[in-house]
Amino acid sequence: MLSHFHRLILAGACAAMPFASTATPAFAAPAHAGSAEAQALLTRAVAELKGVGAAKAFAEFNDPQGSFHTRELYVFVFSMSGRYEASGADPKLVGSDATDMTDAEGKPLVQDMIGQARAKGGGRVDYVWLNRADNRVEHKRSLVQRVGDHIVGVGYYAG
Numbered sequence: 001m002l003s004h005f006h007r008l009i010l011a012g013a014c015a016a017m018p019f020a021s022t023a024t025p026a027f028a029a030p031a032h033a034g035s036a037e038a039q040a041l042l043t044r045a046v047a048e049l050k051g052v053g054a055a056k057a058f059a060e061f062n063d064p065q066g067s068f069h070t071r072e073l074y075v076f077v078f079s080m081s082g083r084y085e086a087s088g089a090d091p092k093l094v095g096s097d098a099t100d101m102t103d104a105e106g107k108p109l110v111q112d113m114i115g116q117a118r119a120k121g122g123g124r125v126d127y128v129w130l131n132r133a134d135n136r137v138e139h140k141r142s143l144v145q146r147v148g149d150h151i152v153g154v155g156y157y158a159g
Contacts, residue, residue, distance in 0.1 A: 140158060
């Protein structure tokens with residue numbers, strides 16, 4: 001049998017539990033970056049490429065601690081033939097052929113990006129990708145823009 005003191009402690013703890021289980025904004029998981037942030041980063045990256053040239057811009061895009069890598073957003077660049085020229089996610093990919101890269105459902109990502117760049121000078125490509133931050137496959141959208149013989153892109157999780 002519980003003493004009066006223990007019942008008061010237990011009652012107080014139970015009453016506080018609903019508040020303890022409610023996530024507060026300070027502890028909530030950060031929301032994904034959205035289309036506006038991705039577009040702003042793409043616009044900055046395109047301006048940088050045009051302003052300083054490929055070699056310097058690609059070096060900046062490849063720096064994971066640099067200003068072209070924000071939260072889960074980063075800049076990537078493909079040649080019109082599908083080779084990585086820059087990758088803020090993994091600079092070791094630079095020089096590799098990504099032409100046959102597919103998403104989690106088998107969609108040909110880079111071929112779609114090349115098609116968008118050739119046909120319209122850019123656009124958006126929707127696909128399904130592993131979000132390494134939470135280890136879940138999620139819907140992602142990449143905004144791409146052709147700059148000469150380069151396809152500059154920024155992807156964001158759309159869901």
